[in-house]
Amino acid sequence: MSLKSLDPRVTRLNLPEGEAPAIEPKQELDQFETYEAFHQKKDGAAHTYVGPVHAPNEDVAFLFAKEQYSRRFTCVGLWIVRTEHIQVTPYVGDQENVYDMMRVEEPTERSEEVEAYEIFHLKKRGKAHAHVGRVMATSYQEALQEARKQFGEKGPIVNVWVMKSKHVLQSAEEDKDMWTTIPEKKYREAIAYKVMDKITKYKEEHKTTAS
Amino acid sequence: MNELAIKDLLYKLADDQLILGHRNSEWTGFGPILEEDIAFSSMAQDKIGHSLAFYTLLQDLGETDPDTVAFTRNANQFHNSQLVELPNGEYDFSLIRHFLYDNAEIIRFEMLSQSSYEPIAKVTTKLKGEVKYHVLHANTWIKNLGSSTEEAILRLQSSLTEAIPYALGMFETSKFEQELIESGVYAGEEAVKAEWLERIQAVIEKTDLKLPDLNTTEPKFGGRNGEHTEHLQPLLDEMAEVFKIDPTAEW
Amino acid sequence: MYGGGNVFEATKFDNLQTEDPAKLAEFEARIARGEKIEPKDWMPELYRKQLIRMIEQHAHSEIIGALPEGTWITRAPGFRRKMAQMAKVQDEVGHAQLLYSAAETLGKTREQMLTDLINGKSKYSNVFNYPAFTWADSNIISWLIDAGAIVNQMANAKGSYGPYSRALERICAEEAFHLKYGHDAVVHMATGSSKQREMIQAALNRWWPPIMTFFGPSDKMSTHTETLMRWKVKMASNDECRQQFLDMYVPKIWELGLTVPDPKLKKNMETGQWEYTEPDWDEFKRVINGDGPCNAERLAVRRTAEERGAWVRRALLNPKAKYVKPLA
Numbered sequence: 008m009s010l011k012s013l014d015p016r017v018t019r020l021n022l023p024e025g026e027a028p029a030i031e032p033k034q035e036l037d038q039f040e041t042y043e044a045f046h047q048k049k050d051g052a053a054h055t056y057v058g059p060v061h062a063p064n065e066d067v068a069f070l071f072a073k074e075q076y077s078r079r080f081t082c083v084g085l086w087i088v089r090t091e092h093i094q095v096t097p098y099v100g101d102q103e104n105v106y107d108m109m110r111v112e113e114p115t116e117r118s119e120e121v122e123a124y125e126i127f128h129l130k131k132r133g134k135a136h137a138h139v140g141r142v143m144a145t146s147y148q149e150a151l152q153e154a155r156k157q158f159g160e161k162g163p164i165v166n167v168w169v170m171k172s173k174h175v176l177q178s179a180e181e182d183k184d185m186w187t188t189i190p191e192k193k194y195r196e197a198i199a200y201k202v203m204d205k206i207t208k209y210k211e212e213h214k215t216t217a218s
Numbered sequence: 219m220n221e222l223a224i225k226d227l228l229y230k231l232a233d234d235q236l237i238l239g240h241r242n243s244e245w246t247g248f249g250p251i252l253e254e255d256i257a258f259s260s261m262a263q264d265k266i267g268h269s270l271a272f273y274t275l276l277q278d279l280g281e282t283d284p285d286t287v288a289f290t291r292n293a294n295q296f297h298n299s300q301l302v303e304l305p306n307g308e309y310d311f312s313l314i315r316h317f318l319y320d321n322a323e324i325i326r327f328e329m330l331s332q333s334s335y336e337p338i339a340k341v342t343t344k345l346k347g348e349v350k351y352h353v354l355h356a357n358t359w360i361k362n363l364g365s366s367t368e369e370a371i372l373r374l375q376s377s378l379t380e381a382i383p384y385a386l387g388m389f390e391t392s393k394f395e396q397e398l399i400e401s402g403v404y405a406g407e408e409a410v411k412a413e414w415l416e417r418i419q420a421v422i423e424k425t426d427l428k429l430p431d432l433n434t435t436e437p438k439f440g441g442r443n444g445e446h447t448e449h450l451q452p453l454l455d456e457m458a459e460v461f462k463i464d465p466t467a468e469w
Numbered sequence: 470m471y472g473g474g475n476v477f478e479a480t481k482f483d484n485l486q487t488e489d490p491a492k493l494a495e496f497e498a499r500i501a502r503g504e505k506i507e508p509k510d511w512m513p514e515l516y517r518k519q520l521i522r523m524i525e526q527h528a529h530s531e532i533i534g535a536l537p538e539g540t541w542i543t544r545a546p547g548f549r550r551k552m553a554q555m556a557k558v559q560d561e562v563g564h565a566q567l568l569y570s571a572a573e574t575l576g577k578t579r580e581q582m583l584t585d586l587i588n589g590k591s592k593y594s595n596v597f598n599y600p601a602f603t604w605a606d607s608n609i610i611s612w613l614i615d616a617g618a619i620v621n622q623m624a625n626a627k628g629s630y631g632p633y634s635r636a637l638e639r640i641c642a643e644e645a646f647h648l649k650y651g652h653d654a655v656v657h658m659a660t661g662s663s664k665q666r667e668m669i670q671a672a673l674n675r676w677w678p679p680i681m682t683f684f685g686p687s688d689k690m691s692t693h694t695e696t697l698m699r700w701k702v703k704m705a706s707n708d709e710c711r712q713q714f715l716d717m718y719v720p721k722i723w724e725l726g727l728t729v730p731d732p733k734l735k736k737n738m739e740t741g742q743w744e745y746t747e748p749d750w751d752e753f754k755r756v757i758n759g760d761g762p763c764n765a766e767r768l769a770v771r772r773t774a775e776e777r778g779a780w781v782r783r784a785l786l787n788p789k790a791k792y793v794k795p796l797a
Contacts, residue, residue: 012766013600014540015456016244019305020773027769029588030776033580037782038251040790041570058636059570059795060253061579063785067362070355071253074260075563079643090793098507100499133505133631136797166507168796184347185354192267194549195556200649202656206724209660213726240543243551246558247539248770250778252532252566259559263552270548285547309781363784370784460604461546467662469546469604469654 039063043093044072045127045138047084054086056127056136065089065176073185079195082186085178092174094147096167101131104162106155114146123172124150126158129165136168220401223394224335225279226297227404230392230442231326232272233298236288237450238319239265240457244306257355261316264348271341278337289461293451294444301384303441303450310373311381313363317356317421318385322414324349329410334402357421364425371426382430386437389414482515483693500701505631508574508797519702520630521575522591528568529586529593533767535561537601538610546604553650557611560643567639570795571632578792587772595753596679598761605658605665605672611651613676613718617683619644620714621705629701632797652721659725673722674730681731681748684711715743 010022039061045054057076062068068087077085099105121143127136142153150169178185193199242262249255273284281287301319306312327349330342363370389411398404415432422429440446460469485493492511499506506512539558545551569579585591596614601607619641626637658669685707688694697703705713716736722729733746756764 010766010769012540013602014536015543016248016539017536017766017770020248020770022766022769022773026765027587027772030584030772032584033775035578035580036786036788036790036792037779038579038583039782039786040792041573041795043796056797058567058797059573060566061251062253063362063787063790066358067785070257070358073351074257075253075566078256078260090796091791093796095509095796098509101502101504132507133634135635182350185351187347188344192263194552195646197646197649200646200653202653205656205660209656209726210724243542243555246542246555247532247535247562248774248777249562250774250781252562252569254781255562256559256566259555259562263555263559266548266552266555270552289547308777363781366784367780369780373780456543459544460541463546464662464664467665468657469550469661469665 041090042068042072043088043090044068044076045086045088045136046077046082047086048081050083054084054138059090069176069178077186077189079189079192081190083183087176088170088174092170094151094169096151096169098129098132098166100163101165102163104159104164105167106151106159106164107162111148111152114148117145117149119145121145124154125170125172125175126150126154127168127170128158129167130163132165136166141172220394220397221279223392223397223401224338224403225276225281226392226394227398228272228276228279228338230297230299232269232276233296234269234302234319234323234388235265235272236269237296237298237453238302238315239263239267239269240453241302241304241306242312242316245309245312250309261352261355264345264352268345268348271345275337275341285461286465289458290465291454293446293454296444296446296450296454297442298446298450299384299388299390299441300438300447301381301388301441303447303453304381304384305449307377308373310363310370311377313356313359314374314377314381315385316352317360318381318418319388320349320352320356321417321421322385322388322410324353325410325413325417329405333404338403360421360427361424364422364427374425375427378427379430382432383435383438386411386432386435387439387441390437390439390442392442480515480518482513482518483696485513485515485696488513497699500629500699505634506629507631508794515696516700516702517575519697520633521572521577523702524568524572524575524633525577525582525585526592526594528565528572528582529591530597531561531565531568532586533593533597533771534614535565536767536770537597537599537763538607540601541604541607544604550654554607557647557650560647564636564640564643567636568633571630571636573795574632574797576794583775587768587775589759589768592757594683595757595761596683597767598756598763599676599679600763602675603668603672605668606675608651608654608658608669609672609676611647612655613651613680614683615644615647615651616718617680617710617714619648620710620717621684624704624710627701628704632795635797656725659727670727673727677730678748678752681711681745682750682753684708684714686750686753712743715745719743 008024010024012018041059042062042065043059044057046057047054060068060071060075062071065087072087073085096105097109099108124142124144126139126142128139129136139158142150142157144150144153147169151167154167239262242258242265246255246259249258270284273287277283301315327342327346330338331346333339364374389407391407395406399406419429493513496512535558542554542558545554569582572582573579601610622637622641626634626641628634655669658665687708688706694703719729731746733744736743
C-alpha cells in the first residue's frame, strides 16, 4: 500500500506507508558550495548584500539568487560572487573604523599587473554590506590600503569585504527587463488584501438582525 | 479583423500557460534543492499570471470572466497542447518540457509583441522579460546537466525522446492560420517552429544530448482542437475541486 | 512561520567558567550596548549552540510548514487565490533557505541539518504535524499560524545575532503578506455562503488547540534562561507571546461572528490577561516526539524530495569545490 495523503501531490509520489527508515548522513557538498548575492535597487544605487545561495556554479547561482533575493521590490541588477572569493576584515564596534584598527598584513600573493577590486563596507552591525567602489591593486592587501585612502575616511566602518572584479558575475544591462514587472505582482504583497469593507458590512448586517 | 481568429489564438496561448503553470506548481516543496524550488515556483506563478492576462483579453472580446473560463470548462474545451498536460514525472522530464516549451514561448512573445492586434502586442511586450528568465533558467539547466554525469545525460535523453512528439504538437496549425499571418496578428506556427528548432539545437549542441530525428517523428496533434490525453481531465477536476463547492461564492 | 516552544534546556556549555573571562566580558558589553554579534566575532559556546538549535528548528519549521498549505496549491479556488497560495508557500521555502544560511554561519552545514531533520533528530514546530483537511484549514493556517509566527519573529528580530536578525527582518516583511492574505481568505469564507461559513468554523475548531500550544508551555525560569535573555537569544517568554497573540487576534475572530472553541476563553479586565483552558501538554509532548497525525508523512515527503533530487545534485557536484560558510 502506498501512502494516501490529503495532498493529491503527495499521493502521486507513491510513498510507502509507515515510518521512513533513517538516511545515511548527507555527503559534503550535497548542497553545493555557496555564493553571495548583491542586488541593486535602482540605477545608480549601490549594490547591497542580500544573502547567500547554494549552487554548483555561478550561472546557476545567478538563477537561484534572482528568485530568492529579487522576486519582490524593484531591482535593476544582481551581482554574484563565490563566497570563497571574498576576503573579510575583522569586525569592529559600531562606533569604530576598521581601517584604523587593523594591521595590514604583507600580501601572500601578488599579480604582475594591477587588477580591479570591488570594495564593500558594513556601516553598522546587523545591517547589510554595501558597495562603495572599485580600486586597482596587485593584491587583496594593497586593495584594502587603496580602499582606505579612497573610501576609508568617513567612519564608522565596522567591516570591509574585498573581492576581485573578475570574480563578480554581473547581470547585463540588457537583462534588466527580467525585473520590470515585479512591482506589478501585487498578489504577493500585503497591500493587495483589503477586507475592511467586507467586515464592516458583515458587522452592520449582523447588528440589524441581532437587535 | 476576424475576432474568432484572435480568440482562437488567445485561447491556445492562455490554456498552455494555465496548464503548464499548474503542473509546475506541483513541484513546490518537492524540488531537488531549496533554491531551485523557489525559482520553479516563481516561473509557475508567472505562467498562471500570463494565462490570466490572456483570459482577460478574451473577456474584453466578450468571453466570460477568467475564473469561470479557467475553472469550469471540461478537457474537450481546452486548447492547450498535449505537451503541457502530461504528468510531471521526475525532474528530468519537467526540465525538458520546460526547455522545449519556453524556447517556443519566447519566440511567440517576441513575434506577438510586433502584432498588429494591439492588446496582444501590449501584453506580450510587457511580459516578455519574465519569459526571458524562464528561457535562461531552462537553457542553463540543460547545458549544465546535459554535459554532466552519465546518469543525468541518460535521464534527460530519455525524457527528450519521450517529449519531442508532444513538443511538435505545440505547432499544430489552426484553421485561422493564414488569416492571422496575412493580417499581421501572428507570424504563424511554421515560423515559430523553424526559429524554435534553431534555438533548441544551439543549446543541445553544447551538451551530450541528441535531438531525435524530427522528420521521422510523428507530432502529437489534437490538443488545439480539444483532443487530449487522459491526464487533462483529472488535472482540471483537481484544479476546480474547491471552486466547484460553490461556483457562485466569492472565495 | 514558527512559534516559540523552544525548550531551552541546560547543556554542558552552561558552565561559563570555562570561557575566557575577558572575551566573555567584551561579548556581553557589546550586547549590552545594543550592538549585534556577527559571525566572525568570538562567542561563548552556549550562545553558539543555542542559536544553532533555535535557527535550525525555525528553518525546519518553514520547510515542513510548506507542506500543509502546499496541500491546497493545486486546488486553490480562482486565479487570485491560486497565485497567492503559490507565492505564500514559496515564501516558506524561501524562509527555510534564509534560515539555514543563518545557522550555517554558526558552523552547522545544511547537509547536517537536513540529515537531522529527515532522521527525526531535530524538531520543527509541532503544529505542522496536524492535517489541513479542507481549503478552510489552509486559510486558518495562513492567517492565525502566521499571525502567531509574526509575534514570535518580531521579538526574535530584535535579538543579538546579526545574520538571524537580517533574515527575520525580511521574513517578517513577507509574513505581513501571508497574514493579510490569510485574513482576506478567512473573511471571504466567514462572510460568504452558509457552506463557506460552516467550513471556516470547522477549521477553526480543529486548529484552535494546536494554535494554543504554538508558543510552547510556560517557561521555567532558571539561570540558564536568564543568561539567554541577557544575551538576547530568547527575547520574550512563551506566555508573553501567547497573551500578545490572543490580544491581537481573538477580537478579530469574534468580529466575524466565529466561535472560539474554548468556553473559558476571556480577557480578565483586572489583570489584563487572557484566561483559557490549559492546552493539552501531554498531547503536545506526544506529538512533538513523533506520534502525531502527520509526523510520518511530513518526514517521508521531505525524504522523498531529497532522494528524488539526488541525481540532480550528484550530476552537478564539483568535487574540487570548497565549502566555505556563508559570510553573513
